[in-house]
Amino acid sequence: MKSMHAVVLEQPGRLCPLDLADAAPPRPGEALVRIRRVGICGTDLRAFKGIQPYFSYPRILGHELSGVIEQVEPDNPFGLRPGDRCAIEPYLHCGDCAACRRGRTNCCERLQVLGVHADGGMREFLPVPLAKLHKSAQLSFDQLALVEMLSIGAHAARRASLQPDDRALILGAGPIGLATLVFARLAGLDPLVMDVDPARLDFCRQALAARTLRIDSPPAAGSPPAGLREACGGELPTIVFDCTGNPQSMRGAFDDVAHGGRLVFVGLTLESISFQDPLFHAREISLLASRNATAEDFRQVLLALESGRLRPELWITHRATHRAVAEEFPRWIAGGPNFRKALVEW
Ligand SMILES: [Zn+2]
Ligand SMILES: [Zn+2]
Known part of the structure; x- marks a missing residue:
């Protein structure tokens, strides 16, 4: 079986390449997504510096994610198909705590945020619950990777x-x-x-x-x-x-x-x-x-982007391929106010 390339934050200041076992087929209710862009924000930079609250190491970063569906069960209730481009909502909620029962999934008592509490998307393939995939036929992978930030x-x-x-x-x-x-x-x-x-x-x-x-x-x-x-x-x-x-x-x-x-x-x-x-x-x-965002917020952002009224691509100040990200991270941190948004390409 082949392996897939990932990048892991071993400890503060140390991003390392990692060979993960190749992704298993998705479980029922999940799709396997090929990651294409990973947005980097202050959360990632603070984790790299070792000053992000409630953060543990080692951790695969990546919570601002876009990708394309590689594998999904046919006739799923979300109408998702292989080849669909998606933004990924990284907030994995439990579905049965008091907050979730009232639709407040963004502040679930047992919330697991990909790239923060659970390993995130700095890897070739990621299994994602179907309800956390927000597809758009119109938007680019760059735009889709900015959806999470906009949804905040x-x-x-x-x-x-x-x-x-x-x-x-x-x-x-x-x-x-x-x-x-x-x-x-x-x-x-x-x-x-x-x-x-x-x-x-x-x-x-x-x-x-x-x-x-x-x-x-x-x-x-x-x-x-x-x-x-x-x-x-x-x-x-x-x-x-x-x-x-x-x-x-x-x-x-x-x-x-x-x-x-x-x-x-x-x-x-x-x-x-x-x-x-x-x-x-x-x-x-x-x-x-105000904490995180809900699926409703993600849908609002997708509609706003599809209408062409927003140009958040202009906010991107830095870019790197996944092979170069470990080298670039310290430079992004040194960028200070000139750092607004970086995208890692996979
Ligand atoms: Zn972020
Ligand atoms: Zn919950």
Whole structure:
């Protein structure tokens, strides 16, 4: 039996080639997918650096995945066939915990995320449950590998229950901030994007024609940053998305929310976040977490991409073949703010 090429993160700082036994035929309810693109994001870079929460080694990375179906049982209820191009939803949920029973599969009590809690897609073939395959005849493998990242933004926008008269602020102009921007716009809003990094904000204006506000550092809690009210028509935003995962930004974000407004933590931190209860109560702020995404979010992203209204391919800053990925990873980390999205090709 032949073997297949994979790449494993043995320990922080050490990506190694690995020969895995050739993939077995898929089990009932699964398809065997030939992986074609693996998107790399901050999660992978933090795992490489050894600072990703709840991460264990060795681990095959890869949670932003596209591929083509190699083998699937005929007449399956999902209408999937060999040759179908798919985005892979990497969130394997249990189906019977309290969250899953209520459709909240993205925050399943026993969630296994491919490439994080379970071995992911940095390999030639991956067995995937049929319900986690989202096919598109139109989209490229590059586009399909960006669906997971975009679905994080789609889910954040869904969590916020956006209304046409909302004024939205997005903290953080990284890929998740951009993804949230895209879906807040599809909900009819024109969010302001705030960041400390001028290059990221330049990209935001040029590629997405977004309104931006640069600040010198994440503001300490106490008052909203200078220029925020002016940029929001004289009033504070009714919806604030924190896409930084920076605890100082997350603490300061409470000051930015209008009376009766919502604050959504999309980025996450290991630290505790404290806030002034009088301010929280006076404004009756709704505080929400947004975690991962659901199948519904994936479908929304596929439709938006197929409509041609999004061009997330422009966000790709780096590329490598799977044979070169171990060499490239340290360079991507050194890229700092110039690293937005890398794709590994298989
Ligand atoms: Zn990611
Ligand atoms: Zn569950």
